[in-house]
Amino acid sequence: MTIKILNNYINEKKLARLLPFSTLSGATVGIDAExxxxxxxxxxxxxxPLLHALGGVPFSFKFTIESFITSLKKADVTPLFVFKGIDIENSEHPFQKADANQAKRTAAWSSYDKGKGETSVTIFNGxxxxPFSEVSRYMMxxxxDNGVDYMVAPYNAWAQLVYLIKHDKQYVDAIYTSExxxxxxxxxxxxxxxxxxSSFMYVAKRKVLNDIGNINADQFFDLCILSGPDFSLPFPLIDQAHMTSFSSIRAIRDLLRNFVSGYGVVMAYQDHNLIKDVDYVEIYRRTYCAIKFHPVFNTDGRTLPLSKNEPNDMHEFIGQRLPDELNFYLCRGIVGPDIxxxxxxGQFLEFVPLDGGESGEYRRFLREIEGLRSQSLSLLTQPLHRYYQVKQVNVTYWFDQANKTPITHRVTPTTYSTVDTWNVPQSVLSAKLAADTEPSLELVISSLQDSAFAKSTIVTKKAKEPLTADKLQDLLQTSNEVLTNAYWRFFQLRSFITEKHELTAWGSALSKALGSSKSEDNFAEQLITAIELIRYKVLVTNPYSPSYSGLPMHGTDEEKAHILLVSRVASLLPIHQGPVGFSGPLSRNLLSFNSFVTKYTTNARQLLEMVLFSLLANNDANxxxxxxxxxxxxxLPxxxxxxxxxGIAVKTYLDELCGKENPTDSKQREEKKSELKTLFAHSTDIVSDFEKALRLWDAVVVAVKSAVxxxxxxxxxxxxxEDADAWLRERR
Incomplete structure (x- = not known):
């Protein structure tokens, strides 16, 4: 996120100045979200520390962000959050460095399995x-919910913040970002x-320049590049392992004094082995241009470089340019930057998941879920230039780095054309959805149980014509109409609905499962995920191979299988607790299942975004x-x-109950539920969460029976x- 050498130098030299929030009273501050x-x-x-052992987002995340917002509002400071967008082109091989984090995770689990809990927590803490990309949607x-404005930059957030503060209208009064x-x-x-x-620290550029000594603004620009921004490498002749930030900055400064510019420095040492080994001359050129001409959203709705002199080869150091309309949807957070x-x-990168990703089932699942990515890419590229429609996009896996697996996204008929019959206006929707009612996945899927209504949703789409003012009235008009039709299109692509707008067997199963549960439980996302994972044959009773620690320990093999299946379903719901680190037993085995859940929900979210983009880009909405x-x-969900x-809580309860002589005894059950409050001390209401997990289990069983x-x-x-359900009934 920062130029580490410069950041450390500023901290070591104490160049930042402390001021109270009141100094910013009445100001608008642009905030780099990442x-x-x-x-x-x-x-x-x-x-x-145990976030890597549980998955999900930090328990303190919401509390911390809202506390931050509250403190700004009390100081009469208006925040504008700016999120990072697309990653710029990077020539560095993503897997060339060993994953130090995974080595630490393995060591932490090894300590935990040996009963060395404190050592394990210490390792996890290190x-x-x-990554921020895993929590950015939640932050938005x-x-x-707190009424705070935000936007997504086309690429790096700091460049967009520079544009906002340097604009003639000065949209922000100060920026909070990296060096x-x-x-x-x-x-x-x-x-x-x-x-x-209620305080902040700021750095004045003039003070930094004076402290470094005798370099101008252009040389400082080069000094930052040679120090190594987050998407580049530092100058190889600066041995960071044996030099302090102070000595590194002074060494780079002296090189710039001797050779006038950064380009002069790298050319002077171009024949040095350390420079040639990484092709640093090319890295310097690309980094210089990527920063100097970094694209930003301007007030005209276009994506243009910060510098007015736009070179013709920006794609060489930034990446291929996308249409301004697509960039607008990125800016508003309608589509995410990952896809x-x-x-x-031209590539998806699959990095090792938190559990280690060693199971054959998970690696098979990654191959099978490529079909979901194919749908997303097809929807994305169909309305774009032919260059993107024929562009090859591959997947590279951490466990098979030598091979690139192509994703087929140019299909006939196009993915869009298979779902473009969903253009249902409010005049039809009003039979099931009031104009002021926000659509839900549950309402959208259950509405099609009414065969008469399902037939009414088949709206003959008019031939594409120029969108004159009188033609706009034929399009979808409101956000609720757009979202409802986007959900139907998603369900059709995932085989819950047919092309004739009828529920498939699994669509009917989903609808019945939702109908069997309390509306306030809002199980739609969890039930969709459960059904999809059942169809992918990963929501099963048997351990994955190789099997991780944290499996049930008590009871017969059959009972252990029941416990594993029920706890996996429970893992589809989060445990709720206060804004502190997790306290309780762990299970690497359930963390392994969490990898499946996370991978599916991430791809489902991307598909929904691409459905929405496709609908908009093809002018199906006004x-x-x-x-x-x-x-x-x-x-979007x-x-x-x-x-x-x-899942760990449910597994713990059922496993401990199996260790008792009479596990169906009501007193034993209440005792074990009570013990959950002690084991999961920071939970806000573990018993309530436990009961909700069992209600989700009931709904999944309803879906399974319906599908049969x-x-x-x-x-x-x-x-x-069914066997697990019968067994569970006496132990709830």
Missing amino acids: YLYYQVLAASGKKE IDTI SILK EALMFDIDKIIVSLDYAN LTALTQ KLGELRWDTLGVS FQHNTNSGL NEGAFSASEAEAF
């Missing part, structure tokens, strides 16, 4: 926190915000009308990843669920 995350939730001493939803921003004509940047003490990065760079651009993206804590009755699921496969 930079804030790594400062207030991921810095040393602030990380939740691991880098989860928190900001929306990269100092490379530009910026007087000051805020480098830390201490919301607990756009994969398209521009984009000049009543669409709420600021809420479309955060209205699958906002954040769940943790495995509740309609021939979508074999009776032999369903037997595991």
Whole structure:
């Protein structure tokens, strides 16, 4: 996130100045969302150590963000959050360095399995926190709920913040971001915000230049590049392992004095082995151009470089340019940057999951889920230039780095054309959905149980014509109409609905399961995930191979299988607790299942985004009308990843109960439920969470039985669920 050498230098030399929040009273502050995350939730001493053992998002995440917002509002400071967008082109091989974090995770689990709990926690605490990309969507939803504005930059957030503060209208009065921003004509940047003490620290560029000594602004720009921004490498002749930040900065300064510019420095040493080994001359050129001409969103709705002199070969160091309309949807948070990065760079990268990803089932699952990615890419590329429609996009896996697996996304008929019959206007929707009622997955799927209504949703789409003013009235007009039709299109693509707008066997199973549960439970996302994982044959009774620790220990083999299946279903729901680190037993085995859940929900979210983009880009909606651009993206489901804590709680309860002589005795059951409160001390209401997990289990069983009755699921496969349900009934 930062130029580490420069950041450490500023800290060592104490160049930042402390001021109270009151200094910013009445100001609008542009905030780099990712930079804030790594400062207030991921810095040393602030990380939740067992996050890598549970999955999901930090328990303190929402509390911390809302406390930060509250402190700003009390100081009369208006925040504008800016999120990072697409990753710029990077020539460095993503897997060339060993994954130190995974080695630490393995060591932590080894200590835990040996009963060395404190050692395990210490090791977990030394691991880098989860990437910001895994929590950014959740942060957006928190900001929306708290009435805070945000935007997504086309690429790096610091460049967009520079544009906002340097604009003639000065959209923000100050920016809180990393040191990269100092490379530009910026007087000051805020480098830390201490919301607990209502203070902040800022750095003045002039003070930094004076302290470094005798270099101009252009040389400082080069010094930052040679120091190594987050997407590049530092100058190889600067031995960071044996040099302090002070000596590194002074060494780079002296090189710049001797050779005038950064380019002069790298050319002077171009024949040095360390320079040639990494082709640093090319790295310097690409980094220089990527920063100097970094693209930003301007007030005209276009994506243009910070510098007015736009070179013709920007794709060489930034990546292929995307249409301004697509960039607008990125800016508003309607589509996420990950799949756009994969398209521009031509590759998805699959990194090792938290559990280690050693199971053959997980690696098979990754191959099978490529079909979901194919649908997303097809929807994305269909309305774009032919260059993207024929561009090859591969997947590279950490366990098979030598091979690239192509994803087929140019299909006939196009994915879009198979779902474009969903253009149901409010005049038809009003039979099931009031105009002011926000659509839900449950309502959308259950509405098709009414065969008469299902037939009415087949709206003959008019031939494509120029969108004159009188033609706009034939399109979808409101956000609710757009979201409802996007959900139907998603369900059809995932085989819950047919092309004739009828429920499939699994669609009927989903609808019945939702109908059997309490509306306030809102199990739609969990039931969709459960059904999909059943179809992928990973929500099963047997351990994955190789099997991790944390399996049930008591009872017969059959009982252990029941416990494993029920606890996996429970893992689809998060455990709720206060804003502190997790306290309780762990299970690497359930963390392994969490890897399946996270991978599916992430891809389901991307598919929903691409369905929405496809609908908009193909002019199925009136984009000049009543669409709420600021809420479309955060209205979509699958906002954040769940943790495995509740699965652990259910497994612990059932496993301990099996260790008793009379596990069906009511007193024994109440005693074990009571013990959960002690084991999961920070839980806000573990018994309530436990009961909700069992209600989810009931709904999954309803779905399974329905699928069997309609021939979508074999009776032999369903037997595991039915047997576990009968066994569980006496132990709840």
